[in-house]
Amino acid sequence: MPQGQVTTVPDDGLTTRQRRNRPLVVVHTGEMKGKSTAAFGLALRGWAQGWSVGVFQFVKSARWRVGEEAAFRALGRLHAETGEGGPVEWHKMGEGWSWSRKRGSEGDHAAQAAEGWAEIRRRIEAQVHEVYVLDEFTYPMKWGWVEVEEVVEVLARREGRQHVIITGRDAASELVAAADVVMETTKVKHPMDFGQKGQRGIEW
Amino acid sequence: MPQGQVTTVPDDGLTTRQRRNRPLVVVHTGEMKGKSTAAFGLALRGWAQGWSVGVFQFVKSARWRVGEEAAFRALGRLHAETGEGGPVEWHKMGEGWSWSRKRGSEGDHAAQAAEGWAEIRRRIEAQVHEVYVLDEFTYPMKWGWVEVEEVVEVLARREGRQHVIITGRDAASELVAAADVVMETTKVKHPMDFGQKGQRGIEW
Numbered sequence: 142m143p144q145g146q147v148t149t150v151p152d153d154g155l156t157t158r159q160r161r162n163r164p165l166v167v168v169h170t171g172e173m174k175g176k177s178t179a180a181f182g183l184a185l186r187g188w189a190q191g192w193s194v195g196v197f198q199f200v201k202s203a204r205w206r207v208g209e210e211a212a213f214r215a216l217g218r219l220h221a222e223t224g225e226g227g228p229v230e231w232h233k234m235g236e237g238w239s240w241s242r243k244r245g246s247e248g249d250h251a252a253q254a255a256e257g258w259a260e261i262r263r264r265i266e267a268q269v270h271e272v273y274v275l276d277e278f279t280y281p282m283k284w285g286w287v288e289v290e291e292v293v294e295v296l297a298r299r300e301g302r303q304h305v306i307i308t309g310r311d312a313a314s315e316l317v318a319a320a321d322v323v324m325e326t327t328k329v330k331h332p333m334d335f336g337q338k339g340q341r342g343i344e345w
Numbered sequence: 346m347p348q349g350q351v352t353t354v355p356d357d358g359l360t361t362r363q364r365r366n367r368p369l370v371v372v373h374t375g376e377m378k379g380k381s382t383a384a385f386g387l388a389l390r391g392w393a394q395g396w397s398v399g400v401f402q403f404v405k406s407a408r409w410r411v412g413e414e415a416a417f418r419a420l421g422r423l424h425a426e427t428g429e430g431g432p433v434e435w436h437k438m439g440e441g442w443s444w445s446r447k448r449g450s451e452g453d454h455a456a457q458a459a460e461g462w463a464e465i466r467r468r469i470e471a472q473v474h475e476v477y478v479l480d481e482f483t484y485p486m487k488w489g490w491v492e493v494e495e496v497v498e499v500l501a502r503r504e505g506r507q508h509v510i511i512t513g514r515d516a517a518s519e520l521v522a523a524a525d526v527v528m529e530t531t532k533v534k535h536p537m538d539f540g541q542k543g544q545r546g547i548e549w
Contacts (some may be wrong), residue, residue: 146541159529171531177386178383178386178387178390179382179383179386179530180386181386182383182384182385182386182389182413183384184349185386185389185412185413185414185416186382186412186413188412188416189411189412189413189415189416189419190412190416194425199543207393208389208390208393208394209386209390210392210393211393211419211430212390212392212393212430215393215420215429215430215435216416216420219419219423225419226415226416237462253549266350270388290514298417323418324530324531325530325531326528326529326530326531327375327385327528327529327531
């Protein structure tokens, strides 16, 4: 299978090892739900490497991703107990960010989204995690709650070994330009087209 | 967000609950590596539901998916110890299937692939797992080592609640036709285009 073959060698002054270990900005966009699933699959690999995984969900419904959340929280506990894999933090906007005093206060989603990004920015500058999953983070940018220029700037000058995975539809062109990897999941066929509803274990 | 909306109601004589809980055949195909990552993300949800997860890797290199394998094996042990989530089995062709006496014998990949499929078929007929991940299983079909007609037939008459996820490029049209969900991951941009090699925690 020809996957993983390098077809060109870049003229960027880096050694192969430096290029190999360059931290990435990965954007999973497109029309389908698969984009978050793929992002969490990637985070799973990071966990297995012993990396610290921080998940930040910019979604309103508490029901979303409960499967991934349960699995990653379990992996985080496993790390705490046995040292296997890496530590995991899972934060979500839906019920108020866990670090916030305003917890449980619904209402101002714009302010909550801005607060979430401010915390992520602090963590990136302090190099807290090796993997950040910013789930559905394209929407706060699309809606003007978080400035895409600031996000791109913070990502560009982040230090150390921090991979950042961003999911959501309609990723801003500035973000796509700044990303190292952009993946788009296309639906060829899906039962919701034929009236089937989402089901437990599959859609969440 | 309009995700999850049902736009039509099918005339299939099933109740909403029956449709909701219909076991699925999911095919992740396309050019990119993301397809397996997405498949394992989906299996993660199944684990969190307490489902039995069986992974069968039709790949040669032992290095592939080591991150996912470590994470899923950890989740399987967690289940065995605490009852959380579901049990996990992880089998790979690369070093000879674990149930096989011929273990460690490299060589006849066609025979190994056929043996792998025969075991999966037995398990589907015995309803052993709730989630099957048949990773890179499109290739043995493409190369004629496993008959796609037989696969489609076994999937079509499988009983109980068994979700089957198949990954790999060039899925046969009969398989696509038989699948409930077909997802294709398209690369918009990837560092390998610019000469960057795969890196630990990201590509495997």
